[in-house]
Amino acid sequence: MVSLIRTIRPPAFRLLVLIFTSILYTYAQTSPAPARCTVSAVPAQVRAEGLTERMGDIILQCSGFTAGASLTGTLTVFLPIAITNRVSSNNQAADAILSADYGSGYAPTAIPGQVSTGIAFNGINLTVPPSGAINLKISGIRGAAFMAGTTLAQPVTASLSFSIPVDRSQVVVAYPQLALFTTLYQTGITCVGSPLPDSVTVSNLFDAGTAYVSTRLTEGFGAAFLPRTGSDDSGTRFLVTYSGFPTQTQLYLPDFVAGSDAAVPSIAGDLGGTPAVGKYLPGSGTLLLGRVPGADSTGAGGQVMVLPSGAPPVSLNSASPVSLNNGAGYAVYEVIDASAVATESVQFPLFIGISSITAAATAQETVTLAPVSTVFAASQTAPVPRFAHFTPTSDCTIVGDCGASYFPKLAVSTSPMQIQAYAGGGPMISGPGYAPIKNAGGGVMAYNITINYQSGGTGWLKLWDNPNSVEVTAITTNLQPGTYTANIVVDAGSAGSATIPLTLTVIAVPPPPPPITPPPPAGPTVTVTSVLNAATLAVTPLVAGSLGTVKGTGFAGTNVSVTFDGLAAPLLYTGATQINLQVPASLSPAKTTSSMVVTVDGTSSTAVQVALSPAWPSVFANGILNQDYSVNGPGQAAKSGDILQIFATGIPGGATVTVQIGSQANLTPLYAASARGLTGVQQVNVAVPGGAAGTTTLTICASTGGQAYCSAGSALVLQ
Numbered sequence: 001m002v003s004l005i006r007t008i009r010p011p012a013f014r015l016l017v018l019i020f021t022s023i024l025y026t027y028a029q030t031s032p033a034p035a036r037c038t039v040s041a042v043p044a045q046v047r048a049e050g051l052t053e054r055m056g057d058i059i060l061q062c063s064g065f066t067a068g069a070s071l072t073g074t075l076t077v078f079l080p081i082a083i084t085n086r087v088s089s090n091n092q093a094a095d096a097i098l099s100a101d102y103g104s105g106y107a108p109t110a111i112p113g114q115v116s117t118g119i120a121f122n123g124i125n126l127t128v129p130p131s132g133a134i135n136l137k138i139s140g141i142r143g144a145a146f147m148a149g150t151t152l153a154q155p156v157t158a159s160l161s162f163s164i165p166v167d168r169s170q171v172v173v174a175y176p177q178l179a180l181f182t183t184l185y186q187t188g189i190t191c192v193g194s195p196l197p198d199s200v201t202v203s204n205l206f207d208a209g210t211a212y213v214s215t216r217l218t219e220g221f222g223a224a225f226l227p228r229t230g231s232d233d234s235g236t237r238f239l240v241t242y243s244g245f246p247t248q249t250q251l252y253l254p255d256f257v258a259g260s261d262a263a264v265p266s267i268a269g270d271l272g273g274t275p276a277v278g279k280y281l282p283g284s285g286t287l288l289l290g291r292v293p294g295a296d297s298t299g300a301g302g303q304v305m306v307l308p309s310g311a312p313p314v315s316l317n318s319a320s321p322v323s324l325n326n327g328a329g330y331a332v333y334e335v336i337d338a339s340a341v342a343t344e345s346v347q348f349p350l351f352i353g354i355s356s357i358t359a360a361a362t363a364q365e366t367v368t369l370a371p372v373s374t375v376f377a378a379s380q381t382a383p384v385p386r387f388a389h390f391t392p393t394s395d396c397t398i399v400g401d402c403g404a405s406y407f408p409k410l411a412v413s414t415s416p417m418q419i420q421a422y423a424g425g426g427p428m429i430s431g432p433g434y435a436p437i438k439n440a441g442g443g444v445m446a447y448n449i450t451i452n453y454q455s456g457g458t459g460w461l462k463l464w465d466n467p468n469s470v471e472v473t474a475i476t477t478n479l480q481p482g483t484y485t486a487n488i489v490v491d492a493g494s495a496g497s498a499t500i501p502l503t504l505t506v507i508a509v510p511p512p513p514p515p516i517t518p519p520p521p522a523g524p525t526v527t528v529t530s531v532l533n534a535a536t537l538a539v540t541p542l543v544a545g546s547l548g549t550v551k552g553t554g555f556a557g558t559n560v561s562v563t564f565d566g567l568a569a570p571l572l573y574t575g576a577t578q579i580n581l582q583v584p585a586s587l588s589p590a591k592t593t594s595s596m597v598v599t600v601d602g603t604s605s606t607a608v609q610v611a612l613s614p615a616w617p618s619v620f621a622n623g624i625l626n627q628d629y630s631v632n633g634p635g636q637a638a639k640s641g642d643i644l645q646i647f648a649t650g651i652p653g654g655a656t657v658t659v660q661i662g663s664q665a666n667l668t669p670l671y672a673a674s675a676r677g678l679t680g681v682q683q684v685n686v687a688v689p690g691g692a693a694g695t696t697t698l699t700i701c702a703s704t705g706g707q708a709y710c711s712a713g714s715a716l717v718l719q
Helices: 002-008 011-030 202-208
Strands: 036-042 044-047 057-063 070-078 097-101 106-108 113-115 119-127 134-139 156-161 170-177 180-183 189-191 211-219 237-243 250-254 256-258 288-291 319-322 329-337 345-353 361-370 410-412 417-422 433-439 448-453 461-463 469-474 482-491 497-507 527-533 547-553 560-564 571-574 578-582 593-600 608-611 618-625 643-649 656-661 664-667 671-674 682-687 694-704 707-710 714-718
Touching (some): 410 497, 527 608
Parallel strands (some): 044 170
Antiparallel strands (some): 070 156, 156 170, 410 433, 448 482, 461 469, 482 497, 643 682, 656 664, 656 694, 671 682, 694 714
């Protein structure tokens, strides 16, 4: 039967079969056969502070096609962060490229990326080569990496949507990591007078002794600092802002600075090393920054300076001013060259020229990657690259110098403070709470002092503005009798911090005495019972300019004054029964007595004859501090070679001061002068001599007018 059919087919039937076969063949050639794409990516390490970071390439290796078939459809990429490519007016990103590889390498297609919630490459229509395989690559997608977090940044995963089946729809395209770490004066730049040279260059500024502070920038990973490439508006920039400078300040920064891997790195010396003007070898792929005149306050705009000419390596000796307005200004640096592999750092000095300064001033500095922007989406006009404002942390762990001696180190005693005052706004019973503040390291240390109240509400302490010390007194207006606690925190940033516990004991004001009938006997109502040495609370001669304590009654009043031979004495404390004062410094050292009168609200005491002496050294109780600022005593002994700080009164200016420790006399102090910030108090610093040990005595002698006056022996514990 089959052979019969074959023999009787007419020519028309055979023609129909041929046409049908041809149609089937043509359909197979123009329609894709079952195919599949393998998806992979080349994740990029991106800057976690960045808003336009270039994600890694996404690759689709597609196979299983019929040769000559058409690959059509739309390929869309979604990110968990905003896509931030620069776009045209119709939201097309020119720098996001879809490339195709037909077997001889990738070539860009003309298909633009359309940005909305994702980025879509619409209208794909590619002819499959004879191999039946075609590869696609998506490159140049930018994203706001800052949205992935900076503390524990998450990998950025891209999600794909395509008309062809893929083996997976998600791939990691980026790993965000912090790009910028710094060393700078976060707690403040101490301003002091310093000269400027006639001709401003980096070397001349060093030679003139102009004050400076250095800022160091370190990248968090290799290639975090990038020079300008492709369609970017700039290389990586750094916005450095300054504020709080006195109005007459002139600031200068180097125009160019060479990084840690340059021919000669730019070094000022306050962060280690020997001061050196940087030198850069053009084209060396080492870190080089240049200033950007004309940049705005976000770090955008302007053009980086042109590198000076000259035989290589080029010396980077020029410097330019930083414009200030009301003591504030900014400067912008841009990366001109950098290594694509090594982790680099760079430092630059800020030169501070101040002709004169009448009061202490502390300026502030901040650094951030730039341009700084709040545009977290694709934009036609926002700069590329751009960064979120983020305060960098210390780079010392990367550089490896966290414990270096050139960094400041806070030194302050944390011994608890105990003060007393009367309730209801009454006066202090004790002296103020006090602790000296020192810089035990190098450089310049700025610090802040804050009070953390632990009980009794807030506002019951007054912090006095005394340099290099903590001094507090009580404000008991709203306090009832009782005990109140607070912590005084001294914060010197990277130089350290310290917490000083303080306890205030508030005592009820004694009730007034009952009325006396008949009226009080005639005589002054202001009575002086004794005049004491303020350091020892003993009856001794007083010294002009030294401290004294007056005991008596009737001292409480609105207007209280004390005079010596008619000269007003500065009053440090007044209470109902006690006055602490400074003997007028203008009293003649030749006088042996003085007539003292206390006047309260117009009523004066009987004149009291007070013995005077040209000198009478007296050491305060707990007034001997060890080298670590602890109070010397049992359990806190000093050792040979330690520097003791002795606080006393009764040592006149110009006197020759010696110290005796045990049997070793005539020890010459390292310092003997007024204690800074403490009225009427003198400070004597002396080294503990060798051979002294155990509990002994310390005596201070002051010689003036050919006669020596020595203090009573103070207990000293040595080991």
